[in-house]
Amino acid sequence: MSNKHFATRAIHAGQEPDPTTGAIMTPVYQTSTYVQTSPGRYIDNFDYSRSANPTRTALEANLASLEGGKHGICFASGVASLAACIHLLSAGDHVLLCDDVYGGTFRMFNNVFEQLGINFTRVDMTNAALTRAAFTGKTRLVWLETPTNPMLKIVDIAMVTALAREKGALSVVDNTFATPYLQNPLALGADIVSHSCTKYLGGHSDLVSGALIVNDDDLAARLHYIQNAVGAVPAPWDCFLLLRSTKTLHVRMERHCANAKRIADYLADHSRVERVFYPGRSDHPQHAIAAQQMSDFGGMITMTLKGGLAESRTFLESLRLFSLAESLGGVESLIEHPAIMTHASVDADAREALGITDGLVRLSVGIEDADDLLGDLDQALSAIRTATPPAYKMAARS
Numbered sequence: 001m002s003n004k005h006f007a008t009r010a011i012h013a014g015q016e017p018d019p020t021t022g023a024i025m026t027p028v029y030q031t032s033t034y035v036q037t038s039p040g041r042y043i044d045n046f047d048y049s050r051s052a053n054p055t056r057t058a059l060e061a062n063l064a065s066l067e068g069g070k071h072g073i074c075f076a077s078g079v080a081s082l083a084a085c086i087h088l089l090s091a092g093d094h095v096l097l098c099d100d101v102y103g104g105t106f107r108m109f110n111n112v113f114e115q116l117g118i119n120f121t122r123v124d125m126t127n128a129a130l131t132r133a134a135f136t137g138k139t140r141l142v143w144l145e146t147p148t149n150p151m152l153k154i155v156d157i158a159m160v161t162a163l164a165r166e167k168g169a170l171s172v173v174d175n176t177f178a179t180p181y182l183q184n185p186l187a188l189g190a191d192i193v194s195h196s197c198t199k200y201l202g203g204h205s206d207l208v209s210g211a212l213i214v215n216d217d218d219l220a221a222r223l224h225y226i227q228n229a230v231g232a233v234p235a236p237w238d239c240f241l242l243l244r245s246t247k248t249l250h251v252r253m254e255r256h257c258a259n260a261k262r263i264a265d266y267l268a269d270h271s272r273v274e275r276v277f278y279p280g281r282s283d284h285p286q287h288a289i290a291a292q293q294m295s296d297f298g299g300m301i302t303m304t305l306k307g308g309l310a311e312s313r314t315f316l317e318s319l320r321l322f323s324l325a326e327s328l329g330g331v332e333s334l335i336e337h338p339a340i341m342t343h344a345s346v347d348a349d350a351r352e353a354l355g356i357t358d359g360l361v362r363l364s365v366g367i368e369d370a371d372d373l374l375g376d377l378d379q380a381l382s383a384i385r386t387a388t389p390p391a392y393k394m395a396a397r398s
């Protein structure tokens with residue numbers, strides 16, 4: 001299967017017809033344990049469902065194939081995948097974290113693992129010199145996201161993973177925003193790829209799940225050990241739903257990308273919009289790197305509106321098709337306000353430095369009809385204008 005194209009692997013990798021019935025879909029093996037014929041004699045590695053479950057095994061093989069990796073290891077959530085990577089470390093170790101990360105990633109390092117003696121530094125990984133200078137003698141792991149969340153900065157994966165290798169640190173790339181359809185970090189030198197499967201891989205906003213994909217056998221064995229020993233495994237039913245979802249990942253991503261491109265161009269020309277961040281536009285600061293390491297530019301758009309919190313609120317409350325919600329990557333369009341919603345756990349100074357202002361909003365462009373989405377944005381942007389009281393009315397009130 002590894003020599004087949006992405007769309008074929010998405011539908012078939014890891015899945016054979018069920019040997020007992022011929023069922024074409026891998027069944028939901030909703031079982032906690034397996035009967036042994038003699039003490040210690042059981043089929044494959046199926047002795048207990050935390051350790052292994054056939055629905056999960058099929059999903060792990062499918063995701064590994066999509067990333068061009070050898071081993072997939074699935075978890076109950078994206079942050080559980082992150083935690084499994086940190087369980088590879090010991091007290092006293094140091095982690096380099098890209099500055100603009102998922103809010104929950106920062107929170108875990110800052111509020112959970114630092115107390116256990118694992119230190120971290122945030123650095124702008126779009127800058128090679130700053131990144132090199134941030135390594136300490138104790139740096140054992142480098143964690144990066146690209147495109148970053150929410151600023152959609154693009155980090156040069158090959159550059160940072162080469163630096164990590166030179167310094168003897170493991171590199172992890174959180175590939176949630178790009179998905180394996182647009183970007184394959186293992187081929188660019190990463191040791192581990194991390195996913196929140198909750199987002200595009202799941203794609204239907206109906207489950208929470210995570211995964212790691214690696215090539216190295218020893219690293220896979222250590223992560224499988226942690227998966228079982230720490231125990232944040234996904235349920236068989238969620239694995240089944242994910243297997244169902246990855247079959248359409250390529251088709252969904254093509255539409256996400258096409259819709260986002262049109263919307264980004266529309267927003268960039270709008271008079272109420274200060275700035276659009278979309279890696280597919282030539283005015284994006286790292287557009288060239290995006291074009292090099294991604295096959296298309298994804299469904300996420302971030303923009304700053306002119307004005308402040310009042311204007312953002314009017315805009316967000318006026319949308320009818322875009323739903324105001326955290327999360328991303330589903331078939332339906334979502335929008336959110338990072339400073340108040342997803343990135344509230346990031347300290348105010350860091351938010352300010354990154355540009356996460358009151359005027360910043362993040363769009364997860366769905367796969368609805370693009371004209372309907374444009375119409376919705378258009379009417380909500382117009383609402384800002386009418387909601388702002390003209391100067392003479394303000395004067396009359398005071």
Ligand SMILES: *Cc1c(COP(=O)(O)O)cnc(C)c1O
Pocket residue numbers: 077078079080102104105145149174176177195196197198199208209210
């Ligand atoms: C959502 C998200 C996570 C966390 O995943 P959960 O499934 O919510 O635990 C990690 N990284 C990125 C980039 C995300 O968007």
